[in-house]
Amino acid sequence: MKQLITTIISCSLCVMSQAQNVGVNTATPKTSLDIKGGIRNQPLYLTGSGTGIIIPDNQSNINLSGSFSGQFSATVNNPEDGQRLVIDNNSNQTGAIIGGPDIRIGLNEYIYSDGEWKTIKMNAWDLNGNFNTNPATQFIGTTDKNDVVFKRFNTESLRIAEEGLQIKAGNTLEFGAGATGKQTDNGKIGYNAFGESNTLSIVGGGVSATGADRRIKMWADLGTDFTGGALFNKNVGIRNSAFNMLSFTNTNALAAGTTHLLSFGGTNYTTGLISVIGTSSSAARMGFSTGYSFAGGVGNLQERLSISNFGNVGIGKQNPNSKLDVAGDINTTGLIKLNDVPGAAGQVLTSNGAAAPTWTNAAFSNNIRFGVRTVSNMSTGGNLVYTQVYNTNPAMVTINTGSAAFSNDGDIVVGKTGLYRVSGSFSALSSSTTSYNTFPSFVLVFNADNLSYTIANIEEMPRQLTSAAGFYFLIAKTFSFDVYLEALKKINFNTNINFGAGSAVVTNSISGSVSGYLISE
Numbered sequence: 001m002k003q004l005i006t007t008i009i010s011c012s013l014c015v016m017s018q019a020q021n022v023g024v025n026t027a028t029p030k031t032s033l034d035i036k037g038g039i040r041n042q043p044l045y046l047t048g049s050g051t052g053i054i055i056p057d058n059q060s061n062i063n064l065s066g067s068f069s070g071q072f073s074a075t076v077n078n079p080e081d082g083q084r085l086v087i088d089n090n091s092n093q094t095g096a097i098i099g100g101p102d103i104r105i106g107l108n109e110y111i112y113s114d115g116e117w118k119t120i121k122m123n124a125w126d127l128n129g130n131f132n133t134n135p136a137t138q139f140i141g142t143t144d145k146n147d148v149v150f151k152r153f154n155t156e157s158l159r160i161a162e163e164g165l166q167i168k169a170g171n172t173l174e175f176g177a178g179a180t181g182k183q184t185d186n187g188k189i190g191y192n193a194f195g196e197s198n199t200l201s202i203v204g205g206g207v208s209a210t211g212a213d214r215r216i217k218m219w220a221d222l223g224t225d226f227t228g229g230a231l232f233n234k235n236v237g238i239r240n241s242a243f244n245m246l247s248f249t250n251t252n253a254l255a256a257g258t259t260h261l262l263s264f265g266g267t268n269y270t271t272g273l274i275s276v277i278g279t280s281s282s283a284a285r286m287g288f289s290t291g292y293s294f295a296g297g298v299g300n301l302q303e304r305l306s307i308s309n310f311g312n313v314g315i316g317k318q319n320p321n322s323k324l325d326v327a328g329d330i331n332t333t334g335l336i337k338l339n340d341v342p343g344a345a346g347q348v349l350t351s352n353g354a355a356a357p358t359w360t361n362a363a364f365s366n367n368i369r370f371g372v373r374t375v376s377n378m379s380t381g382g383n384l385v386y387t388q389v390y391n392t393n394p395a396m397v398t399i400n401t402g403s404a405a406f407s408n409d410g411d412i413v414v415g416k417t418g419l420y421r422v423s424g425s426f427s428a429l430s431s432s433t434t435s436y437n438t439f440p441s442f443v444l445v446f447n448a449d450n451l452s453y454t455i456a457n458i459e460e461m462p463r464q465l466t467s468a469a470g471f472y473f474l475i476a477k478t479f480s481f482d483v484y485l486e487a488l489k490k491i492n493f494n495t496n497i498n499f500g501a502g503s504a505v506v507t508n509s510i511s512g513s514v515s516g517y518l519i520s521e
Helices: 002-013
Strands: 022-024 033-035 044-055 061-076 084-089 095-097 106-113 116-119 148-152 155-161 164-167 172-174 188-191 200-202 259-265 270-277 285-293 302-308 313-315 324-326 347-352 355-361 369-377 381-383 387-391 397-399 412-414 418-432 436-438 441-448 451-458 471-485 489-498 505-520
Touching: 369 397, 387 397, 441 471, 451 471
Parallel strands: 022 033, 044 061, 061 084, 061 095, 313 324
Antiparallel strands: 084 106, 106 116, 148 155, 155 164, 172 188, 188 200, 259 270, 270 285, 285 302, 302 313, 347 355, 369 387, 369 505, 381 489, 397 412, 412 489, 418 471, 418 505, 441 451, 441 489
């Protein structure tokens, strides 16, 4: 029995004297202590309070709990070189081993070497946070040229490379995350983000749910330039309380014939230009051009408006010689003013040579003039039938030379309202082969619709004349008068003649001429 027990113990321990190695559950120990199986180091449970704790001698596993009043200090009694110590800190505070490293919340592992406690994870960063770090020696990064990569869901999002900080496409850098009222995309910068391809997007700040109040503010001290190029394909607002709202400066010296442009258009066309041409000489100017160029250049654009270095403005003229120099027609739907005075109705702007022009009353000039003549044979009178002599404005005066156009023969229609001068002369002739028993009478009346004006009213022709052919009466009448006529008034001359009684009347006729013209509107 004694022999059996000895055999069992020997087999269990597998103690080998060879090379003085000791094996547990192994017959061939490779080291001084070679254990096949687990090792249990039971913890010592300590509860802390105040600002200090004492760890007894010969302990290697401490489970620390309790409520300290602040960061605490731990004293380890009689440590020995090579001694390992595990402290599972479940208290409410961090602390430090006196003369040694920190004790973080959670699991901490130390070794006593060369007379001091050292953290086994000396260069590790705790996921629960770190404190009392030395930025010169304790950092996240590399000491060689390799990149530092940050991943999420095993996909790279951020890289610190030799070229700089790199945020992968589709990812954004967000400023103000978690700010109260911030719209989701506000404060973000991203490449190929927000559904825009090949685009760097910078989203301003604001609180509107629709993003309507987004703002981006860029600061630059006086004398600091924003350099580079930019393309804005939506509205851009510039707001400043200072006098210099927007300044364009080309650091290249302007030279004669050199043009510097602001171009308006798309990626493959240009529709407008604002250009600065030349130097500070008299030939320098600012030009405004319009047109259309598919090539995206200035080929088809023409300079329409030019402002010279002296303030002269040219329309269609690149080198204006006057304050306003226009090459082409001028049309206005408003007033024309001279020294802020539009002039009176009917006045015209009159040149005074080298002196300034003035408003003057216009001398009346018209082209409404007409003339007719008539030779009418009749027995009792009526409207005279005309033959046109001249009509300077047929659009304004219509002369009926027959009975087809108007209700009465001989009508004249004027198309413009105004004061007219009417003048002319008529002669009436009655002839007979025998002597008259009663003397003829003659009446000549001017009619304008409802207006009538008697030109001549001769109850008896003055005398009976004789000739070889017989007897005759003759009278002539000259007249001139002014009459106000409204547009489309119909005028004529009407006669009423009693040619008298004779035994053999041969001829009764009236002949004459009438002229008229517009005096004033």
